Amino acid sequence: MTEAWEATVEAQIRGAVQRGEFDDLPGMGKPIPGRGAPYDESWWIKSFLEREALPSDLLLPTPLQLRRRVEQVPDEVRDLPTEQAVRDFVGQLNAQIVAWLRNPDGPRVAVRPVNVDEVVRRWRAEHTAPRLASPATDRVTVVAPDRPRRAWWLPWRRRSR
Numbered sequence: 001m002t003e004a005w006e007a008t009v010e011a012q013i014r015g016a017v018q019r020g021e022f023d024d025l026p027g028m029g030k031p032i033p034g035r036g037a038p039y040d041e042s043w044w045i046k047s048f049l050e051r052e053a054l055p056s057d058l059l060l061p062t063p064l065q066l067r068r069r070v071e072q073v074p075d076e077v078r079d080l081p082t083e084q085a086v087r088d089f090v091g092q093l094n095a096q097i098v099a100w101l102r103n104p105d106g107p108r109v110a111v112r113p114v115n116v117d118e119v120v121r122r123w124r125a126e127h128t129a130p131r132l133a134s135p136a137t138d139r140v141t142v143v144a145p146d147r148p149r150r151a152w153w154l155p156w157r158r159r160s161r
Helices: 002-019 043-052 062-071 073-077 083-102 116-127
Strands: 131-133 140-142
Touching: 062 073, 062 083, 073 083, 073 116, 083 116
Parallel strands: none
Antiparallel strands: 131 140
């Protein structure tokens, strides 16, 4: 059976070559990209991600993707308009984390749900920062808080002595 199938495929390829369907294809006569020295086994994945404009985070295992999303929570919620939108965003992320914790796959990486109240408190502090009006320009400027903005979401890096 396989010989008959291979013969049929070969006959179709020969017919297409005779009709000229393979003439003037893009990249004809050029080397395959990524196949030069030094050899990179994942050249086709990298070129696909680049061609389709996809983030390289998609190649990470699930726990690392979740950890990266947890790290990006402050940046993600900064522009959300309401407290409920912040709670919904963190709730969806926590649902994904809990789903992964119930059925973990990939490398063993510590990923914990995000504290919704802490994220909302930080969001509220940023959005209700004291505003000072400049009398000369009538512009409103936001006074930045004194403490660093991102220290709160890395409690796993702090170690008690």
